[in-house]
Amino acid sequence: CVLADNGHRVTLWTRSDAQAREINEERRNSKYLKDSRLPEGISAATDMPSALAGAEAVIFVPPSSAMRDVAHAAGPHIRRDALIVHATKGFESESLKRMSDVLAEELDRPAGEIVVLSGPSHAEEVIVRHPTTVVVASASIACAEAAQDLFMNDEYFRVYTNPDVVGVELAGALKNIIALGAGVSDGVGYGDNAKAALITRGLAEIARLGASMGANALTFAGLAGVGDLIGTATSRHSRNWRAGSLLGQGLSLEEVLKQIGMVVEGVRTTQSAKKLAALYQVEMPITNELHKVLFDGKTTTDAIGALMGRVRTHEIERPAFDLDSGQP
Ligand SMILES: NC(=O)c1ccc[n+]([C@@H]2O[C@H](COP(=O)([O-])OP(=O)(O)OC[C@H]3O[C@@H](n4cnc5c(N)ncnc54)[C@H](O)[C@@H]3O)[C@@H](O)[C@H]2O)c1
Numbered sequence: 274c275v276l277a278d279n280g281h282r283v284t285l286w287t288r289s290d291a292q293a294r295e296i297n298e299e300r301r302n303s304k305y306l307k308d309s310r311l312p313e314g315i316s317a318a319t320d321m322p323s324a325l326a327g328a329e330a331v332i333f334v335p336p337s338s339a340m341r342d343v344a345h346a347a348g349p350h351i352r353r354d355a356l357i358v359h360a361t362k363g364f365e366s367e368s369l370k371r372m373s374d375v376l377a378e379e380l381d382r383p384a385g386e387i388v389v390l391s392g393p394s395h396a397e398e399v400i401v402r403h404p405t406t407v408v409v410a411s412a413s414i415a416c417a418e419a420a421q422d423l424f425m426n427d428e429y430f431r432v433y434t435n436p437d438v439v440g441v442e443l444a445g446a447l448k449n450i451i452a453l454g455a456g457v458s459d460g461v462g463y464g465d466n467a468k469a470a471l472i473t474r475g476l477a478e479i480a481r482l483g484a485s486m487g488a489n490a491l492t493f494a495g496l497a498g499v500g501d502l503i504g505t506a507t508s509r510h511s512r513n514w515r516a517g518s519l520l521g522q523g524l525s526l527e528e529v530l531k532q533i534g535m536v537v538e539g540v541r542t543t544q545s546a547k548k549l550a551a552l553y554q555v556e557m558p559i560t561n562e563l564h565k566v567l568f569d570g571k572t573t574t575d576a577i578g579a580l581m582g583r584v585r586t587h588e589i590e591r592p593a594f595d596l597d598s599g600q601p
């Protein structure tokens with residue numbers, strides 16, 4: 274929608290004939306965007322070579338679990354000089370790779386040229402053109418600015434650049450764990466205090482993992498970090514929040530995923546983050562407890578009890594030396 278509003282001709286690739294027909298003939302994508310009307314500049318195709326023919330930019334947004342297969346199939350049909358952008362929030366679960374690395378491998382391109390677009394951007398709000406801000410990150414400033422030019426819309430879509438690809442990808446993926454946790458808290462029936470605590474302490478633990486993996490901690494204070502965390506953990510649009518809320522109401526993970534019927538990235542990301550936390554030796558108590566709820570049958574109230582009963586600690590470590598006297 275943003276790209277079409279910016280005057281570009283957009284082809285969506287989908288596996289589903291019915292979805293492509295609905296988009297082309299009725300100008301709607303009803304499963305995802307209800308009755309919102311799609312701009313005229315958009316068409317849909319199920320044939321990948323023709324969808325990609327001549328494209329100057331290719332935007333990958335499958336679920337993270339499908340990124341490698343989709344990129345593998347697309348690679349041979351993409352122009353060598355096409356700009357590559359992705360907006361997928363997750364890891365490859367077996368390898369724990371970030372999406373830009375998966376794309377670089379499958380498209381046989383330098384990872385530094387790939388752009389990641391992230392930030393608080395629920396599709397349901399973008400399609401009705403409510404003001405939205407996102408960040409585009411790439412090691413190449415030329416690629417980041419090309420993506421900024423492509424997406425920037427002075428009326429409703431503002432785009433910032435950021436050189437920290439690792440931070441933007443990690444923040445976008447990891448915040449879904451915390452959004453799930455915030456949903457659990459709401460589903461159990463706790464209030465604003467509990468949710469604010471989860472969001473704040475959740476941000477602390479995902480930023481800790483990010484920093485140990487080479488991210489700039491400031492990225493977690495930006496749109497891809499706290500921005501998207503607020504947008505997801507407090508939103509009824511969010512499938513991660515909704516999944517957490519249903520878990521908090523006592524449904525099993527299987528029942529929850531069936532009821533949502535779309536990707537809930539935070540579930541697999543909780544598994545990936547637990548492995549990464551062990552690998553980088555980072556403490557992630559909320560992620561650990563959520564993992565137990567999702568995969569070990571722990572009740573949500575027991576998990577919240579375990580978080581509250583942890584050994585007391587500091588929010589900010591005291592400096593080793595008194596700043597005025599220089600004494601220990
Ligand atoms: N929906 C949003 O507002 C939003 C915003 C920013 C980022 N994202 C991210 O975008 C990604 C995709 O989410 P989504 O909202 O589009 O929902 P989704 O993942 O449910 O659907 C994406 C599309 O991918 C298709 N798909 C699923 N498995 C596939 C496979 N194996 N091969 C090819 N296609 C497949 C689905 O049929 C659907 O058309 C996620 O990582 C999500 O975090 C979504």
Ligand SMILES: O=P(O)(O)OC[C@H](O)CO
Pocket residue numbers: 362392393394395452501504505510511512513514536537538
């Ligand atoms: O519906 P969710 O929970 O996948 O959230 C969508 C996006 O991440 C919001 O930016």
